[in-house]
Amino acid sequence: GAVVSQHPSRVICKSGTSVKIECRSLDFQATTMFWYRQFPKQSLMLMATSNEGSKATYEQGVEKDKFLINHASLTLSTLTVTSAHPEDSSFYICSAREGFPDTQYFGPGTRLTVL
Amino acid sequence: GENVEQHPSTLSVQEGDSAVIKCTYSDSASNYFPWYKQELGKGPQLIIDIRSNVGEKKDQRIAVTLNKTAKHFSLHITETQPEDSAVYFCAASYTNAGKSTFGDGTTLTVKP
Numbered sequence: 001g002a003v004v005s006q007h008p009s010r011v012i013c014k015s016g017t018s019v020k021i022e023c024r025s026l027d028f029q030a031t032t033m034f035w036y037r038q039f040p041k042q043s044l045m046l047m048a049t050s051n052e053g054s055k056a057t058y059e060q061g062v063e064k065d066k067f068l069i070n071h072a073s074l075t076l077s078t079l080t081v082t083s084a085h086p087e088d089s090s091f092y093i094c095s096a097r098e099g100f101p102d103t104q105y106f107g108p109g110t111r112l113t114v115l
Numbered sequence: 116g117e118n119v120e121q122h123p124s125t126l127s128v129q130e131g132d133s134a135v136i137k138c139t140y141s142d143s144a145s146n147y148f149p150w151y152k153q154e155l156g157k158g159p160q161l162i163i164d165i166r167s168n169v170g171e172k173k174d175q176r177i178a179v180t181l182n183k184t185a186k187h188f189s190l191h192i193t194e195t196q197p198e199d200s201a202v203y204f205c206a207a208s209y210t211n212a213g214k215s216t217f218g219d220g221t222t223l224t225v226k227p
Contacts (some may be wrong), residue, residue, distance in 0.1 A: 105161060
């Protein structure tokens with residue numbers, strides 16, 4: 001099956017710093033990538049949808065200036081959490097989708113802890 | 116927009132028994148229904164999916180059924196094993212929709 005990687009798997013940072021998370025589709029070209037946030041024992045909360053070469057579409061309530069998304073190529077999307085605060089601590093998961101069929105494949109997730 | 120309801124929220128079965136998880140959706144335009152398994156600390160893994168042009172799909176011990184009229188679909192796991200213990204999510208979307216709507220998840224525990 002299709003493989004999506006994320007890096008780093010875990011990151012601990014100080015409050016006020018920025019953190020970048022990479023999401024790569026390893027064996028297919030992803031026309032669309034998604035970024036999710038997941039709190040303990042809860043479902044996946046979609047943060048934004050990004051298409052290669054265009055601006056990301058953010059879900060209501062998600063600050064686009066705080067969560068910067070760049071989809072620079074068909075195999076790479078990045079999420080930058082700017083000026084991170086403890087409330088940004090969470091499990092961040094990306095997914096990637098080929099044009100057709102429209103199956104989403106998820107990365108392994110990144111655990112962010114802001115001290 | 117689409118709304119997906121999933122139940123039960125928790126399910127405990129004895130090893131070897133069957134497990135069934137059900138989801139209902141609201142948007143009749145939805146035509147793609149995947150199921151994901153998420154183990155603790157990992158990302159969701161696609162285990163089976165079904166499109167609206169079929170009513171049932173099977174892959175070894177896992178099967179999914181779809182009732183388009185009633186707008187519900189179910190995941191069936193037979194001969195459960197302890198390694199099936201995980202959180203299972205259903206989702207619904209339609210072609211070119213841009214995003215999927217996920218259920219709230221079911222925590223399955225298989226007791227040895």
